[in-house]
Amino acid sequence: MRLDVVTIFPDYFAPLGLSLVGKAIASGIVEVGVHDLRDWTHDRHHTTDDTPYGGGAGMVMKPEPWGEALDALEGLSDAPMTIVVPTPAGRPFDQALAYDLAGRSRLVFACGRYEGIDQRVIDHCRDRYEVVEVSLGDYVLNGGEVAALAVIEAVVRLLPGVIGNPDSLLEESHSEGNEQLLEYPNYTKPAVWREREVPEVLLSGNHALIAKWRRERAMERTRERRPDLLEGDIS
Numbered sequence: 001m002r003l004d005v006v007t008i009f010p011d012y013f014a015p016l017g018l019s020l021v022g023k024a025i026a027s028g029i030v031e032v033g034v035h036d037l038r039d040w041t042h043d044r045h046h047t048t049d050d051t052p053y054g055g056g057a058g059m060v061m062k063p064e065p066w067g068e069a070l071d072a073l074e075g076l077s078d079a080p081m082t083i084v085v086p087t088p089a090g091r092p093f094d095q096a097l098a099y100d101l102a103g104r105s106r107l108v109f110a111c112g113r114y115e116g117i118d119q120r121v122i123d124h125c126r127d128r129y130e131v132v133e134v135s136l137g138d139y140v141l142n143g144g145e146v147a148a149l150a151v152i153e154a155v156v157r158l159l160p161g162v163i164g165n166p167d168s169l170l171e172e173s174h175s176e177g178n179e180q181l182l183e184y185p186n187y188t189k190p191a192v193w194r195e196r197e198v199p200e201v202l203l204s205g206n207h208a209l210i211a212k213w214r215r216e217r218a219m220e221r222t223r224e225r226r227p228d229l230l231e232g233d234i235s
């Protein structure tokens with residue numbers, strides 16, 4: 001998979017060199033390019049935004065640098081581009097969308113400020129590429145960079161060969177749709193820590209009993225914290 005990111009803050013993407021995503025890059029499973037939008041400006045101040053037509057607070061990103069940037073990126077690979085636009089006005093990002101994006105050969109992240117990119121850029125892209133506007137949730141970030149990092153991590157860990165033990169992915173994929181529950185609490189050694197004991201059932205070696213206990217804890221948590229995940233689920 002090839003990933004490109006266009007941003008006015010390329011430094012935000014330094015962490016891509018770390019951890020699991022960094023290893024995926026080093027092993028060639030994913031190829032990443034981070035590009036400074038200002039490289040496609042032509043004025044002495046490298047202007048990327050301007051005041052909104054119709055008035056209002058904040059600034060809107062100008063279309064011309066975006067048009068040039070995306071034209072330039074198109075030439076870097078033959079794979080068809082999916083443009084991912086992080087925006088609080090987007091479709092809620094979830095595991096199903098992460099699997100969808102992981103199945104594509106080329107993602108281009110267009111990171112704008114939260115007031116957004118001139119709508120004509122998105123419309124122009126929709127005529128030429130697949131476009132997915134994604135939101136991480138109902139809160140506002142200053143720009144798309146942190147959201148793009150989150151989406152990239154969620155997607156790259158699904159690529160074949162990235163996760164050492166694919167069983168952990170299997171468990172997740174079984175927990176799609178109405179089967180989705182929050183994870184049960186986990187414990188490791190020591191068996192007693194600051195007078196707190198690990199639940200006895202987990203030390204029993206009785207795998208059926210352990211599975212039952214975990215499902216009950218997961219159900220309890222989900223009912224308490226995310227009842228929306230249980231809607232329409234009769235179990």
Ligand code: 6GU
Pocket residue numbers: 085086087088090113114134135136137138139140141142143144147
């Ligand atoms: Cl994807 N972008 C911005 N700017 N803010 C957000 C978001 C995305 N998701 C939640 N808040």
